[in-house]
Amino acid sequence: MTAITNDPATRPLATLGVILVGAGSGTRLGADVPKAFVELHGRSLIEFGIGVVTSLPHTGHLTVVIPEARAAQTLALVDEILPRDSSWTVSVVAGGRERHESVRFGIAALPDSVDTVLVHDAARPFASAELFERVAAEVRRTGDAVIPALPVSDTLKRVDADGVVHETVDRAPLVAVQTPQGFRREVLEAAHSARPDEPGDTLPTDDAEVVQRAGARVRTVPGELRAHKLTTAEDLPILEYFLTANVIGLEVEA
Ligand SMILES: Nc1ccn([C@@H]2O[C@H](COP(=O)(O)OP(=O)(O)OP(=O)(O)O)[C@@H](O)[C@H]2O)c(=O)n1
Ligand SMILES: C[C@](O)(CO)[C@H](O)COP(=O)(O)O
Numbered sequence: 001m002t003a004i005t006n007d008p009a010t011r012p013l014a015t016l017g018v019i020l021v022g023a024g025s026g027t028r029l030g031a032d033v034p035k036a037f038v039e040l041h042g043r044s045l046i047e048f049g050i051g052v053v054t055s056l057p058h059t060g061h062l063t064v065v066i067p068e069a070r071a072a073q074t075l076a077l078v079d080e081i082l083p084r085d086s087s088w089t090v091s092v093v094a095g096g097r098e099r100h101e102s103v104r105f106g107i108a109a110l111p112d113s114v115d116t117v118l119v120h121d122a123a124r125p126f127a128s129a130e131l132f133e134r135v136a137a138e139v140r141r142t143g144d145a146v147i148p149a150l151p152v153s154d155t156l157k158r159v160d161a162d163g164v165v166h167e168t169v170d171r172a173p174l175v176a177v178q179t180p181q182g183f184r185r186e187v188l189e190a191a192h193s194a195r196p197d198e199p200g201d202t203l204p205t206d207d208a209e210v211v212q213r214a215g216a217r218v219r220t221v222p223g224e225l226r227a228h229k230l231t232t233a234e235d236l237p238i239l240e241y242f243l244t245a246n247v248i249g250l251e252v253e254a
Helices: 045-054 068-081 098-110 129-142 185-194 207-213 233-245
Strands: 002-004 016-021 060-068 088-094 116-119 144-150 156-159 164-167 173-178 181-184 218-222
Touching: 002 068, 002 181, 016 045, 016 098, 045 060, 045 068, 045 088, 045 129, 045 156, 060 068, 060 164, 068 088, 088 098, 098 116, 098 156, 098 185, 098 207, 116 129, 116 185, 129 207, 144 207, 181 185, 185 207
Parallel strands: 016 060, 016 116, 060 088, 144 218
Antiparallel strands: 002 088, 116 181, 144 173, 144 181, 156 164
16 A cells, blocks of 8 residues: 655656655554554654655655554645645555565655655654754765664673573673664665564664665764654653653644
């Protein structure tokens, strides 16, 4: 299923592509709707994501990946958010069972003119426009894959299945990584189409791992706290705080 809201063929050439993945079910959150459709102060996560991407000052194409049953709702949202004269075109596609499949379906919906692709989790609704720009600029400057990263601030321990500690892990070379993650289109496309689910393979949890397994170099840029991911119910008050304390520049009532 690919539903295109405003046909890229009728628009200027797109060079930046963004894939907003929101097709997960949100098992760890346990909400009664798919996680991307959970609302914060009356707006869903997918709405925040569509808003920030289509505000970027680029000619670009956004592919929104959602559960198939949410296609009509998502198309209506895009119609509502996107100005008629936007420099962005948008398509809406159904996702797969695993995140990497959803990304693959998203890649397939990008117009040929896209040369740089950012993949972003709908579950990180408050990643800033500056972060998208930082990642895209570094991909274009270096040609490498680029991911936002934050230093780890806790002491790290390796534990076994019973929770017994075996060792302290040196945290100096470790970082926690976020999205948007950026790639040259051909690198992302080739890595995802080659990526087999080999027996015994662990599933890749991000796209940097997919391209790295295919031999690409991945570099980091500074991430940001506000790009925090909604994973469990404990993350909800953190995102609420970002909204009500006006950290993200959207005024809402506390
Ligand atoms: N089959 C999938 C799985 C995940 N995602 C997206 O990938 C992002 C990161 O995934 P995660 O936070 O793990 O979301 P869920 O898979 O929904 O969460 P859970 O593992 O708790 O079910 C989310 O925006 C999610 O919607 C997706 O598009 N398609
Ligand atoms: C892609 C990601 O958000 C980078 O931190 C993360 O790997 C998603 O992981 P999840 O366990 O599937 O939420």
